[in-house]
Amino acid sequence: MTATQSTAQSPARPGSASDRRRFVKGHGTQNDFVILTDPAADLELTEPTVAALCDRRRGIGADGLLRVVRSAALVERGVLTALPDGVGPDDWFMDYRNADGSIAEMCGNGVRVFAHHLRASGLVADDAFTVGSRAGARPVIVHSHDEVRADVTVEMGQVRLDGESLVRIGDDAYRGAMVDVGNPHLACVVPDMSAADLAAVDFTAGVEIDSQAFPHGANVELVTPPGPVDERGRLPAAMRVFERGVGETRSCGTGLVAAGAAILAAGDQSTGTLCITVPGGRVEVGVRTDGSHLRGPSMLVADGELRAGWDRLPD
Numbered sequence: 028m029t030a031t032q033s034t035a036q037s038p039a040r041p042g043s044a045s046d047r048r049r050f051v052k053g054h055g056t057q058n059d060f061v062i063l064t065d066p067a068a069d070l071e072l073t074e075p076t077v078a079a080l081c082d083r084r085r086g087i088g089a090d091g092l093l094r095v096v097r098s099a100a101l102v103e104r105g106v107l108t109a110l111p112d113g114v115g116p117d118d119w120f121m122d123y124r125n126a127d128g129s130i131a132e133m134c135g136n137g138v139r140v141f142a143h144h145l146r147a148s149g150l151v152a153d154d155a156f157t158v159g160s161r162a163g164a165r166p167v168i169v170h171s172h173d174e175v176r177a178d179v180t181v182e183m184g185q186v187r188l189d190g191e192s193l194v195r196i197g198d199d200a201y202r203g204a205m206v207d208v209g210n211p212h213l214a215c216v217v218p219d220m221s222a223a224d225l226a227a228v229d230f231t232a233g234v235e236i237d238s239q240a241f242p243h244g245a246n247v248e249l250v251t252p253p254g255p256v257d258e259r260g261r262l263p264a265a266m267r268v269f270e271r272g273v274g275e276t277r278s279c280g281t282g283l284v285a286a287g288a289a290i291l292a293a294g295d296q297s298t299g300t301l302c303i304t305v306p307g308g309r310v311e312v313g314v315r316t317d318g319s320h321l322r323g324p325s326m327l328v329a330d331g332e333l334r335a336g337w338d339r340l341p342d
């Protein structure tokens with residue numbers, strides 16, 4: 028990862044190359060991220076570099092990378108051609124990359140962890156603020172936080188359902204709703220599927236979507252039909268996810284919202300609140316006619332510093 032001139036031997040000063048090698052590791056319901064704070068977009072995040080950093084053997088290991096950067100800096104550096112809808116030049120921008128190095132428009136769990144990091148590091152002093160993403164502005168509320176834990180709601184924007192498609196997983200085919208939550212999803216509510224059936228699905232048998240329906244790929248969710256509403260009026264369900272650019276992850280925030288919308292649509296409803304369990308925990312999803320929200324935990328588990336030249340292969 029090149030960050031202008033290396034200052035490997037000098038002490039860290041704000042904005043120095045050494046600062047830009049500092050990272051935080053965090054997760055939202057075990058969807059895990061490496062966070063790099065790079066306000067002026069000095070880092071050159073190439074696909075191979077991000078993939079190496081997210082690799083669980085060669086690098087730190089994560090489902091994705093979150094670069095913390097000022098929105099205006101991404102435009103100045105040509106990473107973005109223009110500010111996305113509703114994003115101001117001074118907003119902190121979540122520059123999200125999947126573990127394979129590819130860019131994705133949005134990451135719901137990522138926004139929770141990103142907001143927690145901004146708040147815990149003092150980069151933001153309020154509990155309510157806006158995070159920029161390629162899918163547009165994402166307002167957040169940090170209900171509570173300390174250095175390690177937070178409870179965060181993200182306003183996830185409009186959910187769009189647009190027809191149906193199929194996915195093959197091994198020898199089985201599942202039909203699902205094509206859902207746009209800023210990024211593409213195929214959310215399959217599988218009739219009669221129990222939580223035990225869901226746990227037994229083998230994603231390693233191969234996951235094949237229709238590339239004509241999803242020319243840019245898609246994230247795939249398998250979801251149980253909902254149970255009876257809980258004491259807070261929320262529909263409970265369980266979900267597993269196979270993410271574009273990553274593989275199976277233990278949670279996916281945009282996928283949870285897509286699953287929520289698909290569950291409601293399967294019951295001929297377009298609005299409602301759900302409590303969805305994933306392998307990494309549980310979150311609340313709300314779908315309204317004018318938007319949606321995701322509420323759940325964030326954990327920041329470690330701070331560290333990459334060594335200069337970490338990404339150079341041995342001779």
Ligand SMILES: N[C@@H](CCC[C@H](N)C(=O)O)C(=O)O
Pocket residue numbers: 058091125130131132133134135136137210211246270271272273276278279280281282
């Ligand atoms: N884990 C994320 C989604 C990350 C992006 C996704 N893999 C894609 O390529 O669209 C989430 O929490 O939403």
